[in-house]
Amino acid sequence: MRNRIGFLLPAFKVAQINYSGWDMGSLPLLSFRRHCKLMLLRPFRMGNQGNCDFWLCCGGYSAKKSGRATAASQERYTLRPAHDEGLQGIQVFRFDGPSPDDCAGTPKGDKKGTRDRPASAALTAPAAAPVVEEPSSSGADDVTQGMGELSISDTKLQEGSQHSRGGDSQKQHTRAWSEYVLDPNTARLVQESSAEESSGNGAKTKLHLVVLGHVDAGKSTLMGRLLHDLGYVGQKQVHKNEKDSAQIGKASFSWAWVLDERPEERARGVTVDVAMSRFQTSKYIVTLMDAPGHRDFVPHMIGGASQADAALLLVDGSIGGFEAGFQASGPGLRGTGGGQTREHAQLARSLGIEQVAVVISKLDSCDFSQDRFESVKAQLIPFLKQCGFKERNIQWLLAAAPLGINMTERPSKDNTLLAWFQGPSVVESIDNFMPIRRIVDAPLRVPIADVFKSRTLGSTAVGGKVECGAMAVGGKVLVMPAGEVATIKSLEVDGQKCPLARAGDSCDVGLSGIEESSLFPGSVLCPVDWPTGVSSKFELCVVVLEPPIPIIPGTAVELHAHTAREEGHIARLLTTLDPKAGGVAKTNPRRLAKGETATVVVTAKRGMCLEQYATCRALGRVAVRQGGRTIAVGIVTKVEG
Numbered sequence: 001m002r003n004r005i006g007f008l009l010p011a012f013k014v015a016q017i018n019y020s021g022w023d024m025g026s027l028p029l030l031s032f033r034r035h036c037k038l039m040l041l042r043p044f045r046m047g048n049q050g051n052c053d054f055w056l057c058c059g060g061y062s063a064k065k066s067g068r069a070t071a072a073s074q075e076r077y078t079l080r081p082a083h084d085e086g087l088q089g090i091q092v093f094r095f096d097g098p099s100p101d102d103c104a105g106t107p108k109g110d111k112k113g114t115r116d117r118p119a120s121a122a123l124t125a126p127a128a129a130p131v132v133e134e135p136s137s138s139g140a141d142d143v144t145q146g147m148g149e150l151s152i153s154d155t156k157l158q159e160g161s162q163h164s165r166g167g168d169s170q171k172q173h174t175r176a177w178s179e180y181v182l183d184p185n186t187a188r189l190v191q192e193s194s195a196e197e198s199s200g201n202g203a204k205t206k207l208h209l210v211v212l213g214h215v216d217a218g219k220s221t222l223m224g225r226l227l228h229d230l231g232y233v234g235q236k237q238v239h240k241n242e243k244d245s246a247q248i249g250k251a252s253f254s255w256a257w258v259l260d261e262r263p264e265e266r267a268r269g270v271t272v273d274v275a276m277s278r279f280q281t282s283k284y285i286v287t288l289m290d291a292p293g294h295r296d297f298v299p300h301m302i303g304g305a306s307q308a309d310a311a312l313l314l315v316d317g318s319i320g321g322f323e324a325g326f327q328a329s330g331p332g333l334r335g336t337g338g339g340q341t342r343e344h345a346q347l348a349r350s351l352g353i354e355q356v357a358v359v360i361s362k363l364d365s366c367d368f369s370q371d372r373f374e375s376v377k378a379q380l381i382p383f384l385k386q387c388g389f390k391e392r393n394i395q396w397l398l399a400a401a402p403l404g405i406n407m408t409e410r411p412s413k414d415n416t417l418l419a420w421f422q423g424p425s426v427v428e429s430i431d432n433f434m435p436i437r438r439i440v441d442a443p444l445r446v447p448i449a450d451v452f453k454s455r456t457l458g459s460t461a462v463g464g465k466v467e468c469g470a471m472a473v474g475g476k477v478l479v480m481p482a483g484e485v486a487t488i489k490s491l492e493v494d495g496q497k498c499p500l501a502r503a504g505d506s507c508d509v510g511l512s513g514i515e516e517s518s519l520f521p522g523s524v525l526c527p528v529d530w531p532t533g534v535s536s537k538f539e540l541c542v543v544v545l546e547p548p549i550p551i552i553p554g555t556a557v558e559l560h561a562h563t564a565r566e567e568g569h570i571a572r573l574l575t576t577l578d579p580k581a582g583g584v585a586k587t588n589p590r591r592l593a594k595g596e597t598a599t600v601v602v603t604a605k606r607g608m609c610l611e612q613y614a615t616c617r618a619l620g621r622v623a624v625r626q627g628g629r630t631i632a633v634g635i636v637t638k639v640e641g
């Protein structure tokens with residue numbers, strides 16, 4: 001490899017390679033040296049329209065060693081040709097010079113390319129080859145022991161952490177968020193809408209609610225029934241769903257079909273992606289996210305939960321149903337990763353959800369037995385407390401959605417229930433949640449959840465929740481990590497066009513002056529003069545959940561934070577912490593077993609928009625997954641680089 005001439009592809013130009021006139025069969029192997037950060041291998045033509053697909057391999061340590069990327073590390077990118085401009089933006093690079101990644105001052109890349117992800121952030125983890133070790137027998141009895149003590153919610157917000165200013169990655173300026181000043185137009189609109197709200201004419205408070213739980217717990221059924229009982233789904237639609245679902249032998253899923261609209265969801269009777277809908281209670285305008293329960297779709301669930309203020313945790317109360325959802329993973333259950341009641345509760349708390357209403361469903365299958373209700377509750381209470389939920393923030397109720405029991409009103413007819421159940425109805429439990437404080441006077445942070453074409457908003461639109469700050473039509477936003485500035489052409493909040501979106505709003509934003517390829521889930525909209533940083537190296541404080549084998553340096557993981565998802569590695573284990581006494585228990589531990597609290601350094605293959613949790617909670621929470629299960633959750637304590 002040393003003698004081969006490769007090309008330094010300024011990362012942002014990867015998508016502008018002009019291949020016209022090239023013999024595709026003999027297109028040379030393009031690669032970065034040393035770590036083989038990006039390897040362009042085996043290009044092949046896909047059509048005669050001028051577009052072609054390449055296998056763009058993000059090589060990790062294995063690529064460096066063998067000179068070949070493994071199949072697992074390959075990712076597919078569509079490259080767009082820059083017409084007849086030759087090898088625009090590509091400089092010949094000789095391997096006797098320093099690697100682009102070795103240059104301390106290397107800019108984060110040209111900002112004008114069109115691509116799926118900014119390849120400037122494609123820093124490969126300097127990971128050691130993973131060594132498989134035997135599981136430790138010294139793991140804590142309960143996997144979540146220590147999660148409560150991590151005190152995610154109690155971490156003191158410290159102002160004044162480091163932010164990269166104006167996109168200049170070399171100059172770090174320390175600025176406290178309290179110094180941030182909204183631009184005059186946005187500030188005026190914020191003031192006007194606050195005045196309208198306090199005059200009593202304004203809209204109700206907003207609440208983002210996610211419905212979580214093990215597969216088939218009854219989440220979609222509950223939400224479908226609720227939307228009907230609140231008058232949002234007409235009788236005609238209900239009849240149609242009943243008829244159509246019966247036709248394919250899925251009659252019992254007819255209520256779920258209100259939210260599960262995709263053909264594959266209906267055919268399989270399983271929610272695949274987060275379905276979003278809106279309704280109002282007497283207190284709230286609720287944005288409801290129905291998360292999939294199947295373990296294969298946990299990443300989607302994370303995307304929904306990361307936007308939520310509170311959660312309904314659906315728990316199947318039927319005999320065997322609860323046990324399946326609540327089983328711990330362990331040697332005997334290897335491969336299952338445990339029940340999603342556990343994983344969802346752990347993830348919800350680690351993603352910052354503090355309030356939860358536990359809805360025990362399907363109790364009609366055991367005659368609404370009080371004993372069963374109490375038994376399920378008794379098993380869940382210690383677990384949820386260990387997850388970090390405070391008992392006063394947990395509500396307990398039951399519901400039998402297909403029968404319409406305890407949905408909008410407490411049961412008034414069923415004598416069995418009347419005899420013992422005094423809990424709230426589903427709607428009451430939603431109104432019992434405390435409103436979330438919206439941080440408007442802070443720099444804008446909108447993690448993009450969705451990129452789409454819209455006729456009403458202008459051609460390029462993104463959807464996401466405003467985590468903090470505010471933005472107004474006509475203003476400029478910086479899209480990170482692309483580093484491109486776009487103009488806000490139009491805004492829709494709760495499906496209504498409006499001039500302003502503020503912290504707590506779920507909004508769709510029409511953008512102009514930006515390529516759609518610069519926008520992707522996980523990007524963040526922020527003020528031009530107050531960007532969020534982009535890095536591929538972070539220090540985290542984590543609680544280790546249930547890794548199949550202990551975590552060691554070099555462990556390949558998937559990092560999930562807000563709407564972002566990135567492959568990465570555990571680069572270093574710094575310390576284990578004593579969750580009870582506080583302080584460091586051990587420095588440079590060799591491995592981390594379940595239940596331990598630790599500080600670690602993680603690297604992402606590509607740059608992620610994360611911030612210190614102490615500065616911005618929404619961008620400071622991370623879930624670490626491996627092989628389809630969550631192995632650790634934690635908060636960002638330091639953004640490196």
Ligand SMILES: Nc1nc2c(ncn2[C@@H]2O[C@H](COP(=O)(O)OP(=O)(O)OP(=O)(O)O)[C@@H](O)[C@H]2O)c(=O)[nH]1
Binds near residue numbers: 218253271294401
């Ligand atoms: N008897 C009874 N059945 C219920 C109840 N709630 C849901 N079900 C049934 O449980 C099955 C699964 O319901 P879904 O609403 O699809 O479950 P889900 O949690 O949304 O499933 P995923 O989204 O795929 O995780 C359906 O057949 C429902 O009719 C209940 O309270 N009682």
